[in-house]
Amino acid sequence: MHIPVKNIKIHPAKQTGGENYKPRDQIYVRKVTGFFQQLRQKMNFFFLAAFALLPWLQYNGHQAILFDIMEQRFTLWGLTLWPQDLTLLAWLFILSAFLLFFVTTFMGRVWCGYLCPQTVWTFIFIWFEEKIEGSANQRKKLDSQKMDFNKFWRKALKHFCWLAFSVLTALTFVGYFVPMQEVFVDFFTFNASFAAAASVWFFAFCTYGNAGWMREIMCLHMCPYARFQSAMFDKDTVTVSYDAKRGENRGARSRKQDPKKLGLGDCIDCNLCVQVCPTGIDIRNGLQYECINCGACVDACNGVMEKMNYAKGLIRYTTEHELQGKKVHLVRSKLIGYAVVLVIMTSLLVVEIANRVPVSLDIIRDRNALARENINGEVENVYTLKILNKSQTDNVYRLSVKGIPNARWIGDREVTVKAADVYTLPISIAVDPYELSEFITDISFVVEQISTDSDVKLEHQSRFFNKR
Template sequence: MKSEDKKSSVGIQIPVKNIKIHQPKQDENYKPRDQIYVRKVKGFFQQFRQKMNFVFLAVFAVLPWLQYNGHQAILFDIAEQRFTLWGLTLWPQDLTLLAWLFILSAFLLFFVTTFLGRVWCGYLCPQTVWTFIFIWFEEKIEGTANQRKALDNQKLNFNKFWRKALKHFCWLLFSIITSLTFAGYFVPVEQVFIDFFTFNMSLGLAAVVWFFAFCTYGNAGWMREIMCLHMCPYARFQSAMFDKDTLTVTYDYNRGENRGPRSRKQDPKKLELGDCIDCNLCVHVCPTGIDIRNGLQYECINCGACVDACDGVMDRMNYDRGLIRYTTEHELEGKKVHFIRPKLIGYALVLTIMTVLLVMEIVNRKPVSIDIIRDRTELAKENFNGEIENVYTLKILNKSQTDNRYRLSVKGINNPVWNGEQEVTVKAASVFTLPMSLTVDPFELDGYMTDITFVIELVSDEDEVVVEHESRFFNKR
């Protein structure tokens, strides 16, 4: 068969990019389950990551303690079925706002990933932040990566015992504080800390606190990269948002190969070597234990540790920086990089539209709502005066952060008599239940059922909030 016939029978061939994989000799016996001893590295990206981690941790720790108008500024009170966000109180009826917020956050993540790759994982992901905090405890107590490895290979002695015991004590203490702070977003934070340290915490809340504490201890202390590699769904689908113009941590293969050791005075061109001296520092500083020189991998969290490590080596060798850097596939191929592209514009457009819709819904949100519950035992009854009476229960929800007084009325029916309070005071962020009834002369009713509307108005000199709720008034058959 001719070559043309073979091509036509196979169909369109998909181009395959071959990546040469080089494994250093000292890592040939590396096992996937071997513990990773992350080596400390200094550089611009690590300083930036540490500052971002500090900001994230500070925000997480401080937010539950902030007060607004005499109450906790941020409180997701599941027991009372209300979420407080500064001056905004969200109830189950307002869950559409949370849905908009989650959708907006998702598209923001898509936008950032398309532009900057997996930077969320490297700089702001709680798993990464807490893992590096736990590694910091290791470095302070057990020493450098080589010292920690040597300590683990020693037989149990007093030096090893007290260092390991102190490390795990610090891990557990930090996990407990983390768990108590997290619980403070759902239960008043002062109550959480006081009840915990005075042993007055309820069994259910104590179980939640200890469960989350042990999860933090296990995830950041023991599992670490396992969470990123095998349990995080973002690691699996983030590549779908990448394209050839996405900024990712990348090894410049053309410049680095062939790799090999040499002295600082030797000319790599005469040795037919590239700029990579095969020192493996990029592997030693990686929190997920990968070799970035093997190409783009889903395990890479874009933390930039290998970039700083490689730049330090390049400086010592008097080579140009950037052998490993944040770059795009098009740039490595010598092509023009398109930072503004259709996919990015699409995400930005969706983000803008959703932000506008969210703001509009918050602005147009009524600070009060009313639910009408009819008497289910009897739709209508005739009183001793021969009038038709319908019984209702009004549930008035004050969504604002201040106590308000409301005026109630009804329209859509002629000459109704309101039996019950028509002006009520509802406390801030609470529900007021008002039983009442309407009586109407049967001669005012045209049929078996009449559409009516309950109206609630804010009694105030400054402004009035009018909320209407439709209901029915039934006649006797």
């Protein structure tokens, strides 16, 4: 079979030394008001306040939320998690991931636009810019000017505010892992440990760099969520979209002119949707992975439509099927699948928490001698019991052993273990050799909480060795 080949002459683009690489243009985000921006600001304020206040809350005399890595103890209100309970944290992370998948399939990338810390802190830093340097046009003009006193003090004050807010952010974040009152007092009195101080300055530097300088770079080039979100999108996913059928052709006109007579659509090509976008994209070019669904372009366009006496919604939250005039399926198999998985995983998490025993027992045998004969002629095994009280109250526990008849317990039988503490108890088990029929006998240590309103009981397997 003969395939005809056609030669195509390619004209290479002219290149000059200065055009081989073009750094990113700085984005001067223009301020916009509207329903979605008010919603975003209120949500940002609520979660920012929660982030700042939660580490300060006390519960039963201790910090309500504390992920104490040094002590290997995570406290969540009335629940204390230890390394043995990390499966619960794994369940929480997996559940959060599937919840994010569910929301993304339904509402697109709204997490990025409304709740992502990178977006929240970026808008906070932009707020400092607006208050100190002025509007987007004023900031752009200021940056183009030579350094003078006016520019110097404004830039200095802006970066000081950025750094101060970054340090407060870092202190609050570190306060989730180190007792909050301790880290605040020690940091400002220069008594903080090297690890604590280094952590604060590291996270302050990251906050200052990410929200102050990198901004959209984090969203466009470093965030993995932007890369795999398309796997969750479908034609019924609600995203910020431009109605091209209604908006094209674009063109400027006065409010008194009829766009139909001019052969124009509703878009007046004002570019406000680009100027207010924190990632600097033009939503009119179609759905792009850089869009974070913050709704800034929606509010900006609705404001223009209102001034032009046109119907709002040229740019709006909608679906691809709706733009095509097709039926929208809000309830669909993918959403149902995610919902079913969420219900199952939530149920399993609740069951695991409900069945969690708030005490743990580790048994360490004496390695020097498996068994020995005491002065009474009994076979004696030595053990070290480590009793971990996972609850947040002091408890008394009764200890016993079963598996060998008439076994004699040498040591304390009742111990008091403080809240979220480990009690180490050395004990011995002595048995008449006539009670032992084998060299190794399986036994069980039993821990029971002595309380009128609790039936906590734990059994832990071990072995008893006979003398050869």
